[in-house]
Amino acid sequence: MNDQVTISPTTLSIHLTINGREHALDIEPRVTLLDALRDRLHLTGTKKGCDQGQCGACTVHVDGQRVLACLTLAAQVEGRAITTIEGLAGEDGTLNAVQAAFLEQDAFQCGYCTPGQIMSAVACIREGHAGSDEEIREYMAGNLCRCGAYPHIVAAVRQAAQELRS
Ligand code: FES
Ligand code: FES
DSSP: OOOOOOOOTTOEEEEEEETTEEEEEEEOTTOBHHHIIIIISOOTTSOOSSSSSSSOTTEEEETTEEEEGGGSBGGGGTTSEEEOGGGSSOTTOOOOHHHHHHHHTTOOSSOSSHHHHHHHHHHHHHTTOOSSHHHHHHHTTTSOOTTOOHHHHHHHHHHHHHHHHO
């Protein structure tokens, strides 16, 4: 019996750089970044909500910009720097200012939307779009929270933005 792994002609061999570590993957071209992260690499901090670009639960960073992992093909981001919620804290475990602010402001209930909210908030602050509560609401509008924790989320983003400015 031939026990060699058969790779289909439609399988791609790619390398993804995630949170500073390189991962080799054999995947079909249609596999999304979200499914590659969750199902193949077991990085389940990135959540699958709608799987169609509507909720923001799957937000990650690619080269520092926020993207929806459910609308991004894994093969599209080969060679780019991908950051997920698992890569946000320092190597010694020190929380990112936004993570710490979410805890302090009690900015979650069930927590399902939280990784996506935090990834968006980090980008929102970095983009300079956290100057007021209105601006925070506008630039965080792509991240839905079924629990309605919005006032606490805005407070957390405001706090982190102030801390990072000072
Ligand atoms: S799971 Fe990607 S936007 Fe909802
Ligand atoms: S905290 Fe439950 S969906 Fe946002």
